[in-house]
Amino acid sequence: MVVRRLVRGNVSWDRLETVVRELAARYGRETAHVRFLEADNWLSTPFVLDDRYFVKVITRQNSLVHAVFTTGRNLGAVTAGTEGFFDHFDTPYEMAEHELAATERMREVGVNAPEPVEALEIDGLGVLVLDYLEGFAPLDEVPAERTTALAPRLFEELALLHEDGLAHGDLRAENVLVVDDDLYFIDATSVREEQAASYADARDSSRQYDLACALAALEPLVGAREAVAAAATAYPAADLLGAREYLGFVDVRPDHTFDATALRGEIDKRGDDGE
Structure with a gap:
């Protein structure tokens, strides 16, 4: 399906390697094992680092798709007679930072969510790091x-x-x-x-x-x-x-x-x- 191919995010191997090397250095690892997860990459490319961290890499394309989805959600709200209620975030890093905060808040109110680690920007990409849930x-x-x-x-x-x-x-x-x-x-x-x-x-x-x-x-x-x-x-x-x-x-x-x-x-x- 053309639409699906268009909205999926694709990150080049060299940029992914840059992300992995940066995270390995941050977490004191001389080498790193990466396992990519099969998923529809609408808003990120996910992978597991050393069976310890769940990582989401967010591209500019992912940010643009998020803007389209957000417009659709807010259009639905307006049509229903309510002001639009979802925000779009201009950069991949803002998306990662916001999801980190949302994950923290979910845990604060008692909803199960992976433990948040950090959000950062690497080579223009937004990177969200959470604890990996074993056996999910x-x-x-x-x-x-x-x-x-x-x-x-x-x-x-x-x-x-x-x-x-x-x-x-x-x-x-x-x-x-x-x-x-x-x-x-x-x-x-x-x-x-x-x-x-x-x-x-x-x-x-x-x-x-x-x-x-x-x-x-x-x-x-x-x-x-x-x-x-x-x-x-x-x-x-x-x-x-x-x-x-x-x-x-x-x-x-x-x-x-x-x-x-x-x-x-x-x-x-x-x-x-x-x-």
């Missing part, structure tokens, strides 16, 4: 029956995030990591908290957008009925109906493939039943 599996690589069992916990963690006024903003199955029976969030963003009168509306809209993304991530894995049932364990019908309005915007993103019609139908059932 992305949610979309977990057996279906286990995913079904974990689905309510996903929404419990998301609700905990939202209770503190935060939003993930890029919730996909590959951004939810399973370690034993725990879920960890990565690749997070946050709501602009400097908004005053419109902050409550922005917070509600960002929560509903996150819900739409979570439902879109789960539907291909467990089906629309199970996904909505899991969401209903942590969110009232009003929030689910709000999330319904954002499914169309999530559906146009190249990194989500799901049955929006089936999700809308299941949400409507919940609304009709007053659940």
Whole structure:
């Protein structure tokens, strides 16, 4: 697919070597072992350093893609009658720095996330370093029956995030990591908290957008009925109906493939039943 090839970030080998050499020197290593992770590189190129650090390398192209995605999210908010609530960051380093701060905040409110190490700029690239989670599996690589069992916990963690006024903003199955029976969030963003009168509306809209993304991530894995049932364990019908309005915007993103019609139908059932 042309769009997918366009938005994936590509980092040349010589620039990646520069990043690895710099990190090895910073962490007192004479040699370094690098293992690249298979992922859709929409917003970074991830790798593992010495089975100790999880590293994300962010390019200018990744920053431009982030700007496109942010515009789409904010357009959805404006269409729904709310001021846009997600920020774009002009440079790869700003993206890395912001994600580091968002990860720290998630951990502060009790949401599982890898321990943040640092964000830095190397050769014009943004570099985010987190502790590596040994034995993790992305949610979309977990057996279906286990995913079904974990689905309510996903929404419990998301609700905990939202209770503190935060939003993930890029919730996909590959951004939810399973370690034993725990879920960890990565690749997070946050709501602009400097908004005053419109902050409550922005917070509600960002929560509903996150819900739409979570439902879109789960539907291909467990089906629309199970996904909505899991969401209903942590969110009232009003929030689910709000999330319904954002499914169309999530559906146009190249990194989500799901049955929006089936999700809308299941949400409507919940609304009709007053659940």
